[in-house]
Amino acid sequence: MAGSALWMIVPGNAALSAIVLFLIAMPFLYAARKPVHELVRSVGHLASGPLRLASRWLLAVARDMKERNKAVLLAHGREETGQLITREFERVATLVRRDLEGYPALQRRLLDEITRVEEDYKKCGEVPPPPPEWVEAVDAVAKVKNGNELVQRVLEEINSTIKEIYQKTLGEYRNAYEERHKILNGFMPFWRSLDKTLAQADQKMTSLNDRATQIDAQIDKYQEIVKKTDKAEHALTMSQLTQFFISTLVLAIAAGGALINYKLIALPMSEMVGAGDYLTSSLRTSDVAALVIIFVEATMGLFLMETLRITHLFPRIHNLSDQMRGRMLWIALTLLVTLAGIEAALALMRDMLIADKAALLQSLATTAQQHVANDGWLARIPTAGQMLLGFILPFALAFIAIPLESFIASVRTVGGEALVLLARATAFVLRLAGNLVRNSARVLVTLYDVVIVVPLMVERLVKARPDGAGGRNVSEARLKSHDVDEHKLVARRN
Amino acid sequence: MDKRSFLTAVPALGLAAWLPGCADQRSHSNAVYMLVDTSGTYAQEVDKAQLIVNYLLGSLQSGDSLAVARVRSRSFSEKDIIAKATFDNRPSQANSQKRAFREQMETFTRTARGSAYTDITGGLIQGAMFLNETGAGRKTILIFSDMQEELDKSTVRDFPIDLKAIRVVAVNVVKLKTDNIDPRKYMGRLEDWQKRVVKAGASEWLVINDLEHLDRMLKS
Numbered sequence: 001m002a003g004s005a006l007w008m009i010v011p012g013n014a015a016l017s018a019i020v021l022f023l024i025a026m027p028f029l030y031a032a033r034k035p036v037h038e039l040v041r042s043v044g045h046l047a048s049g050p051l052r053l054a055s056r057w058l059l060a061v062a063r064d065m066k067e068r069n070k071a072v073l074l075a076h077g078r079e080e081t082g083q084l085i086t087r088e089f090e091r092v093a094t095l096v097r098r099d100l101e102g103y104p105a106l107q108r109r110l111l112d113e114i115t116r117v118e119e120d121y122k123k124c125g126e127v128p129p130p131p132p133e134w135v136e137a138v139d140a141v142a143k144v145k146n147g148n149e150l151v152q153r154v155l156e157e158i159n160s161t162i163k164e165i166y167q168k169t170l171g172e173y174r175n176a177y178e179e180r181h182k183i184l185n186g187f188m189p190f191w192r193s194l195d196k197t198l199a200q201a202d203q204k205m206t207s208l209n210d211r212a213t214q215i216d217a218q219i220d221k222y223q224e225i226v227k228k229t230d231k232a233e234h235a236l237t238m239s240q241l242t243q244f245f246i247s248t249l250v251l252a253i254a255a256g257g258a259l260i261n262y263k264l265i266a267l268p269m270s271e272m273v274g275a276g277d278y279l280t281s282s283l284r285t286s287d288v289a290a291l292v293i294i295f296v297e298a299t300m301g302l303f304l305m306e307t308l309r310i311t312h313l314f315p316r317i318h319n320l321s322d323q324m325r326g327r328m329l330w331i332a333l334t335l336l337v338t339l340a341g342i343e344a345a346l347a348l349m350r351d352m353l354i355a356d357k358a359a360l361l362q363s364l365a366t367t368a369q370q371h372v373a374n375d376g377w378l379a380r381i382p383t384a385g386q387m388l389l390g391f392i393l394p395f396a397l398a399f400i401a402i403p404l405e406s407f408i409a410s411v412r413t414v415g416g417e418a419l420v421l422l423a424r425a426t427a428f429v430l431r432l433a434g435n436l437v438r439n440s441a442r443v444l445v446t447l448y449d450v451v452i453v454v455p456l457m458v459e460r461l462v463k464a465r466p467d468g469a470g471g472r473n474v475s476e477a478r479l480k481s482h483d484v485d486e487h488k489l490v491a492r493r494n
Numbered sequence: 495m496d497k498r499s500f501l502t503a504v505p506a507l508g509l510a511a512w513l514p515g516c517a518d519q520r521s522h523s524n525a526v527y528m529l530v531d532t533s534g535t536y537a538q539e540v541d542k543a544q545l546i547v548n549y550l551l552g553s554l555q556s557g558d559s560l561a562v563a564r565v566r567s568r569s570f571s572e573k574d575i576i577a578k579a580t581f582d583n584r585p586s587q588a589n590s591q592k593r594a595f596r597e598q599m600e601t602f603t604r605t606a607r608g609s610a611y612t613d614i615t616g617g618l619i620q621g622a623m624f625l626n627e628t629g630a631g632r633k634t635i636l637i638f639s640d641m642q643e644e645l646d647k648s649t650v651r652d653f654p655i656d657l658k659a660i661r662v663v664a665v666n667v668v669k670l671k672t673d674n675i676d677p678r679k680y681m682g683r684l685e686d687w688q689k690r691v692v693k694a695g696a697s698e699w700l701v702i703n704d705l706e707h708l709d710r711m712l713k714s
Contacts, residue, residue: 267585274583276557278522353585360589364548364596 030455037445044441051434058427062420069416077236081222092211099204113194120183244410250403261393266290268349297339301398303332311405340394347390351383525559525630527621531639532564537608543638544603556581556588559628566609570616576602614643615651633660640668658695665702
């Protein structure tokens with residue numbers, strides 16, 4: 001307490017003591033003005049310089065990373081689009097081969113059908129009725145004078161004959177029409193067949209046209225990538241980002257499946273490898289063994305997908321001969337089926353162990369043992385469900401290879417972009433901090449001048465005296481020059 | 495075997511793959527030696543002991559050890575061990591052992607007879623020897639007694655005992671008639687035992703009269 005009061009020049013009056021001390025210190029502060037200003041500026045510069053330098057370096061690094069990311073992204077995009085185009089061409093080739101191979105047959109069929117239709121059409125042409133030869137005879141008879149009985153009888157004969165002939169001709173005419181209608185009716189299947197064949201040809205041509213449109217789109221994309229346009233880069237980045245999120249989501253779902261799988265087999269694994277061995281203080285060997293089984297299943301699934309050429313994580317497998325790849329496929333599938341069978345058995349064992357434990361705990365309970373109702377087949381449903389789940393989950397886990405490949409492919413782009421973003425953000429923060437430090441130094445300099453404002457005013461008054469005009473001018477010129485220097489310094493630093 | 499252990503298992507598996515043969519060599523098993531006082535009036539409490547043993551059988555896992563011994567006039571003898579078992583690593587076998595253990599305990603409960611004296615110290619020495627032989631990571635002696643030791647003249651127990659790294663738990667320490675007259679006797683008796691057990695190197699000394707608290711103790 002006594003020590004803290006030593007500075008008080010006027011005992012018991014701290015404010016007055018402080019003012020007196022300040023007044024005493026003021027001349028010294030005024031005298032030390034220039035070095036203090038220099039010191040504050042130097043310290044500000046010392047602190048802000050490295051910060052700004054680091055900021056610039058980080059920005060340069062971010063630029064480099066961005067360039068590298070772009071190069072990798074475009075290369076990846078070029079490869080992927082190239083593969084897509086190749087695949088599309090293969091499909092088109094298959095389509096063309098399949099359909100064009102069938103075109104001669106199709107053409108022949110069409111020609112046959114058209115010829116047949118033409119022939120039938122000719123057949124169904126209208127048959128003109130026989131020329132009425134008997135008309136002239138009737139005319140001759142009609143010119144004979146009336147009253148002749150013979151003529152009368154002849155005419156009657158002719159009339160009856162004409163009627164008969166008319167009936168016969170009409171019948172033949174009708175038959176001919178009926179025949180033609182039959183022929184026309186027989187056209188229908190040929191027309192239908194013709195229509196169907198033409199529709200098929202149209203469908204195939206449309207499909208080919210669609211493929212061609214898709215190839216056009218891919219080619220455009222490929223050209224954009226080759227030209228390294230920002231549009232292509234943006235599109236590829238967005239595509240990779242989408243892939244990343246989708247694959248992450250699917251992997252998370254797969255992890256959930258793996259967790260369920262793990263829970264199914266962890267307990268029964270203790271029956272196989274023992275429950276008393278530990279790898280760490282809280283991790284049982286049986287738990288790890290269960291996890292190993294799941295990982296082995298996932299690996300087998302991975303190999304299966306690789307050998308089926310669905311994924312391309314291992315170029316060595318991809319480059320194997322078809323025969324060797326086929327062998328590998330069967331080995332992986334056999335192992336996967338075996339492991340799935342083991343899991344189903346383990347799931348059954350788990351159920352039995354749980355039931356045994358429950359029975360033991362019940363027998364150890366203090367209450368009288370209760371008769372457990374036997375639910376028959378209903379009680380077996382969970383067991384069967386567990387077994388089924390144990391058998392299915394390994395196969396479901398096998399498909400993890402597909403999202404895994406997408407994840408690995410997209411994480412490079414997403415990670416690179418995140419790093420660029422981080423570098424830029426850090427650079428911004430460092431630059432901000434550097435500016436803050438430098439401006440704080442300026443504020444401190446001004447603040448110092450504010451503190452010693454009285455001596456500065458005195459100095460100004462002294463310099464403003466008439467006999468000191470020259471001196472004043474010199475001083476003003478010096479001050480101006482100092483300001484100009486300071487502005488230059490500020491401009492250079494900025 | 496929950497989600498947490500699944501998540502810890504993944505990196506641990508990687509670690510294990512990196513460091514072959516680095517499996518945790520320490521024993522993680524539990525070993526419990528239970529002393530059941532059958533002397534004097536305390537013999538009628540033996541049914542409660544059965545409950546505790548049942549609880550222990552339900553709680554202990556594969557690889558754990560359990561032994562139950564009676565406290566008689568002289569208890570430093572293997573003959574006083576009623577039942578003992580180190581549960582098999584396979585859960586199904588362990589369950590069978592537990593069933594057999596329970597049957598042995600039930601037989602003992604039916605046929606238990608009181609003794610003239612109470613040699614708790616002898617039982618403690620015997621229990622410590624058994625527990626040390628098991629090599630378990632966590633060793634516990636449960637003393638089911640009123641903690642009133644009474645020795646005959648020829649029995650010598652006034653020497654330092656070794657209970658190093660063993661947790662000693664006095665269970666169901668009932669109050670005697672004299673304790674009811676002067677509770678300081680009860681307190682003093684427990685205090686004396688605590689001093690003696692701690693001096694012997696025990697890792698912990700606990701008194702549990704409410705059997706429901708036993709669960710918490712065993713899990714800790």
